[in-house]
């Protein structure tokens with residue numbers, strides 16, 4: 464059976480072979496007589512699942528030894544509070560505003576830290592990234608926060624900023640929720656990366672935090688123990704019960720990524736998918752994407768019909784053609800196609816064919 468192609472921004476499509484494997488292991492994982500959801504998180508079966516997922520992710524993303532990989536809960540939004548609780552040390556933090564997600568992070572951080580807006584693209588409607596050379600970074604900042612891929616506005620850093628080169632020795636914090644595992648990460652430029660799993664690495668419920676060793680152990684006294692990175696790291700993410708099934712699913716997805724050829728292979732696929740869709744939009748008089756070309760996201764492609772009265776017909780036709788969840792975020796409008804790792808190029812070809820046909824019959 465050919466499933467419809469699902470362009471949801473998150474929770475998002477998962478490779479059918481991964482879902483099938485999970486289904487086949489649902490009642491009995493590897494002859495243990497238990498499903499993964501029913502296992503003690505401290506038993507040898509689950510520990511082996513956990514260790515494998517940790518090792519595979521470390522290998523895939525080439526995470527250096529002096530970084531901890533934490534499997535937490537609470538999603539990206541909880542990290543908006545947990546990061547300042549752990550890293551602000553009562554000082555000032557720098558934010559670069561490039562869309563809804565960095566704005567949300569900034570708003571939450573104000574509860575715990577004094578915030579400096581180093582740069583903002585709000586005057587341009589979040590359609591480009593402020594040039595790092597123009598950022599007004601503070602010398603005494605505890606960290607600098609960016610969202611490396613803005614899921615709603617569709618802008619993505621193609622390269623992470625070199626903070627020392629910009630005169631800042633603060634660690635860089637990236638929210639890579641909607642970008643994780645879609646491309647390589649330059650860890651030499653990162654202090655902490657966090658992301659919810661539900662875009663690229665599995666079901667909602669698991670939150671990934673990858674944090675440099677020297678940033679642990681500085682939590683404010685008010686930080687909940689379950690959210691103190693030092694405590695989480697010292698307990699191998701098992702200070703409390705971790706999201707066991709979501710960790711298992713993420714582990715299956717890491718294995719799937721490794722079978723495909725790892726990050727270089729998936730990144731090449733992601734580039735090809737994005738070029739196909741942006742190419743279709745750019746060559747048409749019917750559709751438009753308003754993001755500056757060098758800032759466009761490979762993962763989330765917001766676009767508009769120039770004649771917005773056709774939106775409902777476009778979406779209904781797409782659904783009938785097996786192309787699901789293309790409606791844009793309510794704050795931006797129009798359409799959005801999310802092209803996460805698990806979206807095959809065939810799905811993008813089908814979308815482009817539908818868009819051309821819709822244009823031909825409605826232009």
Ligand SMILES: *Cc1c(COP(=O)(O)O)cnc(C)c1O
Nearest residue numbers: 538539540541564614640641659
């Ligand atoms: C989806 C998303 C989040 C939200 O995470 P929750 O799991 O809903 O808390 C945060 N940041 C970015 C960039 C996202 O795409």
